[in-house]
Amino acid sequence: MQQRVLVEMATFSSTHCPSYSYSSSIKGGQNQHFAFSSSFLRLSVPAKAKFFLQSQTSSYQSAVLMQDGAVATKVNPVEKETPLKKLKNELLSVTSSEEWDEKACFDINENESTVSITVVGASGDLAKKKIFPALFALYYEDCLPKHFTVYGYARSKMTDAELRNMVSKTLTCRIDKRENCGEKMDQFLKRCFYHSGQYDSEENFAQLDKKLKEHEGGRVSNRLFYLSIPPNIFIDAVKCASLSASSGNGWTRVIVEKPFGRDSESSAALTKALKQYLAEDQIFRIDHYLGKELVENLSVLRFSNLIFEPLWSRQYIRNVQLIFSEDFGTEGRGGYFDHYGIIRDIMQNHLLQILALFAMETPVSLDAEDIRNEKVKVLRSMRPLQLDDVVIGQYKSHTKGGISYPAYTDDNTVPKDSLTPTFAAAALFIDNARWDGVPFLMKAGKALHNKRAEIRVQFRHVPGNLYNRNFGTDLDRATNELVIRVQPDEAIYLKINNKVPGLGMRLDRSNLNLHYAARYSKEIPDAYERLLLDAIEGERRLFIRSDELDAAWALFTPVLKELEEKKIIPEYYPYGSRGPVGAHYLAARYNVRWGDLGVDQ
Numbered sequence: 001m002q003q004r005v006l007v008e009m010a011t012f013s014s015t016h017c018p019s020y021s022y023s024s025s026i027k028g029g030q031n032q033h034f035a036f037s038s039s040f041l042r043l044s045v046p047a048k049a050k051f052f053l054q055s056q057t058s059s060y061q062s063a064v065l066m067q068d069g070a071v072a073t074k075v076n077p078v079e080k081e082t083p084l085k086k087l088k089n090e091l092l093s094v095t096s097s098e099e100w101d102e103k104a105c106f107d108i109n110e111n112e113s114t115v116s117i118t119v120v121g122a123s124g125d126l127a128k129k130k131i132f133p134a135l136f137a138l139y140y141e142d143c144l145p146k147h148f149t150v151y152g153y154a155r156s157k158m159t160d161a162e163l164r165n166m167v168s169k170t171l172t173c174r175i176d177k178r179e180n181c182g183e184k185m186d187q188f189l190k191r192c193f194y195h196s197g198q199y200d201s202e203e204n205f206a207q208l209d210k211k212l213k214e215h216e217g218g219r220v221s222n223r224l225f226y227l228s229i230p231p232n233i234f235i236d237a238v239k240c241a242s243l244s245a246s247s248g249n250g251w252t253r254v255i256v257e258k259p260f261g262r263d264s265e266s267s268a269a270l271t272k273a274l275k276q277y278l279a280e281d282q283i284f285r286i287d288h289y290l291g292k293e294l295v296e297n298l299s300v301l302r303f304s305n306l307i308f309e310p311l312w313s314r315q316y317i318r319n320v321q322l323i324f325s326e327d328f329g330t331e332g333r334g335g336y337f338d339h340y341g342i343i344r345d346i347m348q349n350h351l352l353q354i355l356a357l358f359a360m361e362t363p364v365s366l367d368a369e370d371i372r373n374e375k376v377k378v379l380r381s382m383r384p385l386q387l388d389d390v391v392i393g394q395y396k397s398h399t400k401g402g403i404s405y406p407a408y409t410d411d412n413t414v415p416k417d418s419l420t421p422t423f424a425a426a427a428l429f430i431d432n433a434r435w436d437g438v439p440f441l442m443k444a445g446k447a448l449h450n451k452r453a454e455i456r457v458q459f460r461h462v463p464g465n466l467y468n469r470n471f472g473t474d475l476d477r478a479t480n481e482l483v484i485r486v487q488p489d490e491a492i493y494l495k496i497n498n499k500v501p502g503l504g505m506r507l508d509r510s511n512l513n514l515h516y517a518a519r520y521s522k523e524i525p526d527a528y529e530r531l532l533l534d535a536i537e538g539e540r541r542l543f544i545r546s547d548e549l550d551a552a553w554a555l556f557t558p559v560l561k562e563l564e565e566k567k568i569i570p571e572y573y574p575y576g577s578r579g580p581v582g583a584h585y586l587a588a589r590y591n592v593r594w595g596d597l598g599v600d601q
């Protein structure tokens with residue numbers, strides 16, 4: 001008996017979804033922009049056909065091995081008219097017709113497959129603020145498959161109409177495309193439903209399953225569960241969703257929100273528990289910073305510009321700074337935050353992910369596994385953070401212009417004697433040939449003077465600089481600095497020295513500036529849009545693999561334990577200030593000045 005495998009083909013057509021392109025991730029593909037389309041072909045074929053398909057990179061631009069040995073192939077869009085016939089003929093040319101079962105071959109076209117997206121924790125903050133608006137934006141941009149249903153699931157009692165009313169208050173339209181917005185919203189809301197249930201009730205999830213099946217109407221059903229719930233109930237929800245509401249004939253994927261544990265042990269326990277119910281390739285651990293436009297652009301900047309990559313090492317780079325600041329406090333999330341603190345909330349994930357993309361070696365390809373392999377390697381080359389290399393702070397109340405701003409511990413859900421840091425600065429090092437000795441400084445804080453996320457790359461001094469005397473004693477001011485402003489007001493600018501026009505010889509500092517708002521009229525999509533679309537597409541590049549997570553926790557767990565065991569008291573800083581002065585001393589120890597605090601930022 002021949003071993004049989006499942007082959008899945010998706011034909012891509014040029015939809016209106018402009019924000020999405022697969023061209024970059026397809027080996028041998030041309031630079032075409034094409035996007036999600038739900039036309040699938042699923043075949044049960046003899047195993048040898050699988051290898052045939054994988055070799056057909058000209059007709060089938062990529063063949064990706066999926067769970068259970070299935071192969072997902074993406075078909076060249078120009079051939080989208082005849083995928084079934086073409087594939088069948090080509091399969092027949094390498095196998096005899098009796099070898100494959102005609103009955104097991106079925107065409108899952110637009111009318112026969114569906115995607116159900118269940119937002120678990122639909123009544124919560126993240127669902128309202130980010131997930132429903134992102135789903136609507138995808139719908140508005142024509143990026144969702146033809147047949148999709150959105151289900152809200154939570155314990156709160158709500159009717160479909162009440163959910164729709166709640167969701168409608170959060171939806172906005174793209175600034176540059178307001179046409180038919182109201183109409184589109186109504187259409188989207190009609191596809192949204194609600195089911196009330198407990199997170200640990202298989203019975204309640206079975207009821208959800210029944211409702212999903214009614215919407216799926218016998219089509220091949222693909223199901224995405226977005227766990228937008230507190231971490232202590234992740235496992236219950238995964239267990240119930242997987243046992244009682246998995247798809248019977250399509251894929252089932254689960255997006256898991258951070259925090260993924262609070263140290264190495266709890267993270268490993270979470271991974272182990274998740275893997276009781278899901279395979280690794282069904283788990284999509286989200287770090288929404290990876291979906292931000294300028295974070296995605298990091299690889300393009302590095303690997304498609306000749307001028308940057310040669311400079312990307314200890315030879316030319318003096319230090320790298322990863323800076324996150326928010327101009328508001330924990331506001332309503334104090335209960336969650338106090339258990340985690342800023343190092344776990346921002347540094348161990350968002351900033352470290354940016355660092356990994358910034359510092360990794362060139363991946364073999366743009367495939368998810370190749371990129372994630374390189375990220376793991378660089379994380380594993382890093383030295384665990386030392387207590388001496390960390391400064392922590394906590395905001396205290398402050399009155400400015402007659403307005404009084406609260407202290408962190410004024411939050412009712414935070415213990416009055418909490419030592420949880422709301423600010424931290426840290427110096428990290430990568431012990432590999434490229435980065436040996438280069439400090440990677442991180443700074444993250446809440447209730448600071450501004451809201452910003454950026455990467456600053458400070459280059460070395462020009463050796464034997466002919467113009468040294470024009471700079472005075474402050475040579476640092478004359479060095480080049482590359483700033484990648486992730487948010488707000490996305491930009492990439494390079495600080496250079498130039499001559500002030502005129503007869504004299506005065507030098508000036510100027511910015512070569514790629515300012516996104518000036519360069520592109522299109523609004524930048526929210527990170528959650530990109531990530532949701534990727535999860536629907538099965539694209540894992542921007543999600544965290546379990547070994548990445550282990551490596552990330554290994555760097556921070558010892559110092560987090562030490563801070564807690566030694567009950568290190570944070571340095572208090574006023575709400576709305578630039579944070580504790582200790583951050584400057586830490587940077588100074590490595591001859592660094594924070595770039596965001598200079599006169600010409």
Ligand SMILES: NC(=O)C1=CN([C@@H]2O[C@H](COP(=O)(O)OP(=O)(O)OC[C@H]3O[C@@H](n4cnc5c(N)ncnc54)[C@H](OP(=O)(O)O)[C@@H]3O)[C@@H](O)[C@H]2O)C=CC1
Nearest residue numbers: 121123124125126127154155156228229230231257258259
């Ligand atoms: N909010 C944000 O900005 C961000 C959140 N996250 C992560 O996303 C997830 C969701 O966040 P968020 O929406 O803020 O969370 P919420 O605290 O708003 O919780 C979401 C929903 O879960 C249910 N819930 C809350 N507490 C409990 C509990 N103790 N036991 C059982 N159910 C509970 C509630 O629904 P009901 O009572 O109706 O069942 C609530 O509406 C969390 O893991 C969070 O860490 C990550 C990044 C940013």
Ligand SMILES: O=C1O[C@H](COP(=O)(O)O)[C@@H](O)[C@H](O)[C@H]1O
Nearest residue numbers: 258288326333345346350453487
């Ligand atoms: O994950 C988190 O991120 C937000 C900041 O996200 P942003 O996209 O608005 O920059 C932060 O406020 C929150 O504490 C943290 O959990």
